[in-house]
Amino acid sequence: MIDQYGRKISYMRLSVTELCNLRCRYCMPAEGVCKKRHEDMLTEDEMIRAVEAAASLGISKLRITGGEPLVKKNILSICRRAAAVEGIEELCLTTNGTLLPELARPLREAGVRRLNISLDTLDRDKYAYITRTGSLDQAAEGIRAALEAGFEKVKINSVLIGGFNDDEIGELAELTRRYPLDLRFIELMPMEAGEFGKKAFIPYTRVLERLAELEPAEPDGGVAKLYRLPGSLGNIGLISPVNAHFCGSCNRIRLTADGKLKPCLHSSSEYGIKGLDFEQMRSVMEKVIYNKPAWHGLLDADNPSHAGRSMNQIGG
Ligand code: SAM
Ligand code: SF4
Numbered sequence: 001m002i003d004q005y006g007r008k009i010s011y012m013r014l015s016v017t018e019l020c021n022l023r024c025r026y027c028m029p030a031e032g033v034c035k036k037r038h039e040d041m042l043t044e045d046e047m048i049r050a051v052e053a054a055a056s057l058g059i060s061k062l063r064i065t066g067g068e069p070l071v072k073k074n075i076l077s078i079c080r081r082a083a084a085v086e087g088i089e090e091l092c093l094t095t096n097g098t099l100l101p102e103l104a105r106p107l108r109e110a111g112v113r114r115l116n117i118s119l120d121t122l123d124r125d126k127y128a129y130i131t132r133t134g135s136l137d138q139a140a141e142g143i144r145a146a147l148e149a150g151f152e153k154v155k156i157n158s159v160l161i162g163g164f165n166d167d168e169i170g171e172l173a174e175l176t177r178r179y180p181l182d183l184r185f186i187e188l189m190p191m192e193a194g195e196f197g198k199k200a201f202i203p204y205t206r207v208l209e210r211l212a213e214l215e216p217a218e219p220d221g222g223v224a225k226l227y228r229l230p231g232s233l234g235n236i237g238l239i240s241p242v243n244a245h246f247c248g249s250c251n252r253i254r255l256t257a258d259g260k261l262k263p264c265l266h267s268s269s270e271y272g273i274k275g276l277d278f279e280q281m282r283s284v285m286e287k288v289i290y291n292k293p294a295w296h297g298l299l300d301a302d303n304p305s306h307a308g309r310s311m312n313q314i315g316g
Helices: 044-056 075-083 100-109 124-131 136-148 166-178 205-210 278-290
Strands: 011-015 061-065 090-095 114-118 153-160 182-187 225-228 236-239 252-255 260-262
Touching (some): 011 044, 044 075, 044 278, 061 075, 075 090, 100 136, 136 153, 153 166, 166 205, 260 278
Parallel strands (some): 011 252, 061 090, 090 114, 153 182, 182 236
Antiparallel strands (some): 252 260
C-alpha cells in the first residue's frame, strides 16, 4: 500500500514479547520492564490475524522481534504460521542469539529465512557489562549455530557506542572476512530508557574513517549504506537513523506485543488492534499506513525519541 507521501509500505516488524533474558544498557532498565497482564498482550491467533491483515494490504516482508523473541514459548508456532500467510514472501527474525544453540535449526525449519543477531563487542567482560546479564560465549555459540542452520542470510547488528566499542570497529568488521555473514553498524538512538548520553553517540562516518579499506558495495534496497572489505565473505552496512535519517524511503510499520500499531518508531502515535476481527484490523492498518508521518522529527541527545516506550517494548 502507498502512504500519503507516496512511500510503498511493504515491511512490518512484529514484536512478539517485551520480555528479554538480557538487559542491554541502551535498551532496557536494569530492573527489566513491568510485566503487563497476559490478557493485555496479543494472542498468537491475533498476531497471525494481524499478519494476514497486513499482507492483504501489501506487506510482504515480516520481521519477528521483541524483547527477545526466542524467550517466547510459542515462537516456533508463530513463525511457522506467519511464514505460511499468503503474501508474506520473506520472514526474518532479530535476536540476541543466546538461545540459538537450541533454536536455530527449528527456526529455519519453521520458515525463517534471514536472521539478525545483535553483538556489540567481542570482549567477554564488555559483553557482560553492556548486556548486564549475558555471556559472550553463549551468544557466539548461537552465531555458530545460525551459520550451520542454513539461513539465507545471517547479519550481525552492532550498535556504535562511543567509549565502549569504537575501539572494536576493526575487529567487528573482520568478522565479515572470517565468516559468511554481513555486519551492520547502527547509530545509537537516544531512547528514554537508554543509559548513554550525548558523549556516547558516534556518527556512522566514524566507521568510514576507521576502515579506510572499505569499498562501496551494490545497494540492496535496504536502509543501510553498503560497503565491503576486500576479500570478505559479507558486506558491512552503516545504518544512520540519527545523522542521516531515512524517513523519505521508510517502508515499515511496527506492531507491538500489546497490540499497538506504530507508524513510526519515534512517534508517540499508537493505534490499538487487540480484540479486533480481521476486517477491523485491516481497516485500522489501512488508516495507519496512509497517515504514516513524513519523518520522525529531530532526533539527537537533546531531542530524544518521542516513542514513549523503551526499545524492547517497541520491537527494535
Ligand atoms: N532482543 C533482540 C535483539 O537484541 O536483537 C531483538 C530486539 S532489540 C530491541 C532489536 C535491535 O534494537 C537490537 O539490534 C538492538 O541492538 C537495537 N537497539 C536497542 N536499543 C537501541 C538504541 N537505543 N539504539 C540503537 N539500536 C538499539
Ligand atoms: Fe534484550 Fe535485545 Fe533489548 Fe538487548 S537489545 S535488552 S537483547 S531486547
